[in-house]
Amino acid sequence: MKKFDELVEIIKRLRSPDGCPWDREQTLESLKPHLLEETYEVLEAMDEGGNKLMGELGDLLLQVVFQSNICAEKGEFSIEDVVQSISEKMIRRHPHVFGDLSDVKTSEQVLVNWEKIKKEEKEHEDRLSVLDGVPVGLPALLRAEKLQKKASKVGFDWPEIHGVIDKVEEEIAELREEIKVQNKKKAEEELGDLFFALVNLSRHLGVNPEVCLNSASAKFEKRFRYVESRCDLENASLEEMDNLWNESKK
Incomplete structure (x- = not known):
């Protein structure tokens, strides 16, 4: 696409010897906080949509192109490789659309098949646990939700929501007890358990805990x-x- 190619060339020019001093100084490490900031700005703009979201998506796309350019300079991969990789992954993980798999009809079946295909991919072959692949650096609520979802896929989950509510009430009672005896360390631990149980409750309600808290x-x-x-x-x-x-x- 012409406009996308123009963006790629703009970044190359900014990183060139006669480009921008700030852009030339950036590394993958220095761009981490910028990527995180842009991601949250996109999340905020999603509520408004329109031009606001368009602009923030552009800023996020800039980060993808910028980091790909840095990696290309090091001879690792290019933005073309990134696009090709995700395109191949989308086709590979949707055999019911691009292949001859015809018995996938529901979203639940799609997710089961998605995980099955993912396990067979080379980039995931070193994963030993069901919980592998959940980044430690995720926001705490999101990480808790992803861990719970992975465990749920193999049947480790409450069968109905009342058990989850009972667990929340149990954690509150345990937190009260530690506060009562002024055990700060244990109270902190119980508070963490309560947060985890509340994330579980939001998951069973079908709502996003980050959205709820925001x-x-x-x-x-x-x-x-x-x-x-x-x-x-x-x-x-x-x-x-x-x-x-x-x-x-x-």
Whole structure:
């Protein structure tokens, strides 16, 4: 595609000796925080869509092309190799679309077949555990969800949601007990177990824990800004702020 090729050439020019000093200095390591930032900005823009999302997707695509160019300079692979690799993977993992596999009709069957094909791929042949392949660097909620999903695929899961709710209540009780005896280390451990159980609950409800928490944070921000706009925070009493908080809910 012409426009994509133009972007590739722009990055090459920026990295050239007569290009941009900042771009020339970048490495894969230095680009890590930028990639993470761009990813979160895309996630935020997905709620708005339109030109906002288009722009943020462009910034994310820039990271892909930029890092591929750095690897090409080291003789490892090019952006063309990246595109070819993902294209081949999509075709390989969709034999029900591009091949002769005809007994895959539902999303569940697609996911089962996807995992089966993945296990046979060379890049995954060294995986020994069902849980292998979940990056340690993922956000905590997302990593917990992915670990649970992998375990669930082999039947290690609650059969129904009431068991999950009971587990959440059990973890709350255990956390209360450690707080009561002022065991901070154990309380921290139990709090982690509670977070993990809540992620499990969100998974059984079919909702994304990151989305849930972000929605709660947005709601808190909106209500607190309401309180902030209607009183002097430094001099207001907790009762006054609490009344305004309840007022904001209306």
